[in-house]
Amino acid sequence: MADGHYQKGILRRQAIVEAAAEAFARAGFEGTSVLEIAADVGISRAGLFHHFETKEDLLMAVLDHREQLDREVFVSSGSRRAGGLGVLRGMVLLARRNEERPGLVRLYVVLGAEATAPDHPAHAYFAQHYARILDGTTRALESARDRGVLRAGVDPAGFASDLIALQDGLQLQWLLRPDQTGIATRLEAQIQSALTHDLWTDPSPA
Numbered sequence: 301m302a303d304g305h306y307q308k309g310i311l312r313r314q315a316i317v318e319a320a321a322e323a324f325a326r327a328g329f330e331g332t333s334v335l336e337i338a339a340d341v342g343i344s345r346a347g348l349f350h351h352f353e354t355k356e357d358l359l360m361a362v363l364d365h366r367e368q369l370d371r372e373v374f375v376s377s378g379s380r381r382a383g384g385l386g387v388l389r390g391m392v393l394l395a396r397r398n399e400e401r402p403g404l405v406r407l408y409v410v411l412g413a414e415a416t417a418p419d420h421p422a423h424a425y426f427a428q429h430y431a432r433i434l435d436g437t438t439r440a441l442e443s444a445r446d447r448g449v450l451r452a453g454v455d456p457a458g459f460a461s462d463l464i465a466l467q468d469g470l471q472l473q474w475l476l477r478p479d480q481t482g483i484a485t486r487l488e489a490q491i492q493s494a495l496t497h498d499l500w501t502d503p504s505p506a
Contacts, residue, residue, distance in 0.1 A: 367429075384443025391463075391487065406475055434464060450494060470483045
């Protein structure tokens with residue numbers, strides 16, 4: 301009986317997070333009310349606050365959920381087992397997956413723009429998120445350089461920054477013109493332009 305109650309609580313919490321993600325993607329954090337999210341799930345405001353003490357806590361849960369989904373795609377691709385090239389492949393594979401889930405892309409774009417304000421509750425999250433991605437992409441490109449497959453003259457840190465900017469810009473364009481703009485194909489082309497070896501095959505051992 302207790303286990304059933306616990307499982308029901310987990311499912312309700314998940315439903316709240318999913319409803320909040322959709323609402324935040326539509327109207328942003330500031331433009332979404334807790335009452336709206338609660339109504340979408342079919343519970344009261346008090347019922348929602350039984351699972352999340354504040355609206356800010358719910359926002360963090362939504363962002364953590366999105367990050368977990370991204371991590372699952374990345375890990376399931378096996379990209380981490382192939383060193384720097386694997387990380388770069390993972391970026392493309394994740395972009396392909398994101399083209400199948402516009403709601404999550406919209407959530408990221410909307411909240412990321414809002415969070416540029418220093419007093420936004422997700423400001424620190426996004427600052428750390430970008431720092432982590434920039435560091436990981438830079439290290440992936442440095443690994444590619446050490447394996448001899450990065451073109452001469454390509455600066456890993458600078459290219460990583462440009463690559464992330466391209467990815468974010470492509471996501472915005474795709475949301476506005478999904479029938480004319482893609483994310484993964486152009487991101488892959490940009491990555492390949494920095495390599496002397498095909499992205500999808502492992503170079504022969506030295």
